[in-house]
Amino acid sequence: MQREQKQPVLITGSTSGIGFAIAETMARAGHAVMLHGLASPAQGEDLQRRLRKEYEVSCGFSSADISSEAGCAQLIADTREALGNPAILVNNAGVQFTAETSEFPTEQWQKILAINLSAAFFLARDLLPDMRATSWGRIVNISSVHGLVASERKAAYCAAKHGLIGLTKVLALENADRGITANAVCPGWVETPLIQPQIDSIARTQEIDTEAARVQLIGAKQPLARATKPEAIGELVLYLCGDFASTITGASLPVDGGWSAQ
Template sequence: MAVLAGRRALVTGSTSGIGLAVARALAQAGAKVMLNGSRVAADAESTRAALAAETGVEIGYTPANLADPASARGLVEATIAAFGGVDILINNAGIQHVAAVDAFPDDTWDQLLAINLSSVFHTTKAALPGMKAQGWGRIVNIASAHGLVASPFKAPYTASKHAVVGFSKAVALEVAEQGITCNALCPGYVRTPLVEKQVVDQAKVHNLPEERVIREVILAAQPTKQFVEAEEVAAYAVFLCSDAAKSVTGSAPLIDGGWTAR
């Protein structure tokens, strides 16, 4: 029997990258999955239909502007309306902007914190009452190795991910006796569209071929000199959502190729 058969999951930022890999893994484990992302409607429907055909479980899609509190809460409400509840909440949506603090645009700071951090609060707040009522729930927040260590020119991103780790620990303590777990997964560099853009930008800044940028700049701190695969993060997320991980809560497990072992 699939380990998550009958469970109902919401994954934010799940039409590409890590989020889509997590959504696919949850569906393969038997869970119904609500997708969310910023793709145009036709692309999102194509992704939804393909995943449903591939996994044979019910897959939904709901757009939401996660920078807006009402839209973030509405995403949970839409999932409840479609599936009858939310058992699993994966907060994955995030954005990045690389710049020195004194050159960082104010509006970008506000948007980054709204999506990377505040949306995690709003979706969690909306999902917890139902989880408490049924005495079971899994919350997995996709943080980052930057939730534990820092890099220059990424102060806002680092701040947001440190905050997600702290938020996850606090929520875990609040609901520890109610059958609900909350953890913050901390991947190192995963080759996603967000990271691909950084490779291109850094190649221009350093005047280096992209292959050298990957090894000497992007993966300089990652001892394996290999990107983490999105599927690795997804497999860990499925474990955290399973009954086998019922005692794993308030943790910030790393999948970082040895980055933070230095």
Template structure:
């Protein structure tokens, strides 16, 4: 895989950063994307540490024109995008009757529409080469539901549907498309949820983690972002050429032994 190019959205922190480092360690050149103020520095550090080439983009995923520009600039630098990993995502928690429409639209746009736009932008190049990998970071919430997450659950279910269509349309061109469905990972997004629940229930962080957040996991621990990165790296390899259209849980047994703990 040395010398191939991977574009990873939301790759300056959390799961995306772990994926970026794993791919860099395997010799991929990278398009690093994110909105952190030090995003360009993060890209330079990865480039230096792993002796690869990077391109950094701070494209606003709410804007299809910026997504197209990100892909155009990446192709201009590298000439190809071999692997696309749609990882960027946002969350908002609210009861349905109070859920703001603007938050709904924002979450659907970032979590789902942006993945359609990036996939469309790289598609023709992958078809011409007759080789490509699209890996969508969905969620266990792409396969089941929890209360108060209407937009997030809808977007992640939609992402799995998009994955299946991409798999069908890419099957004759050497393009595979798969979704990874993590359980709870201790990302900044989840840490904010933990803090909100500590404030709401007036209990300790440890009680929130064990009794609320991880209650649905059979294995009472967070999913490692490095494990997600390793699975993504496998799906990007030639060894996974016959795996397409799948939704792969990595969720500590959540979906196998579905608990139904409430958040209220």
């Protein structure tokens, strides 16, 4: 049984972490959801089944590798086949690699730029004509606090995430009178499985308890030393896609415990 569906949303990199939290939030609100990420068909089927059962919405899944223009075209074709044209695009897929700039490998630079920045450009470019035809669309780019400020050892990530904010502003200006908004969300520390090993390592090496280690890790960057829950990013994306956000465009919204306010 399915309830009435709201506009289909394509969320890149939504087989895990923040992307899946966004997918769940959008599904809970009644949007048809296109899941995407480097997962097996069985994993994709399992995630779709969860959303269909829990929220009674239509769902699709694509494992297209979006590190190339052809992969982005494949993702759009898969989405149209599963759900029709997505009126909402959430560019969330992202990868990270850290090294001093003087030692940064070329292939890591190119991979991060391709997935974290170029894919967002290709997908927005190719979906905009249909959004314009219906005079309604939403583009939400998951940038990062590293789209606003820098950290050492993150040349490619910072360049891509700053670039994504620039792209967001251009998309907003070019579509301001067409019912289409484009915004960037800039998370600081988010509670994903990546964090715990770093906390455990601090606790072990400094012989402090886990809670003190957590405050130390997050507090080193954030005045408010608490990580954001992935669901909070989902709720912000949902808000940006709703009617009350129709005049929010070209914005870069930090969700970073004050990190970028310093």
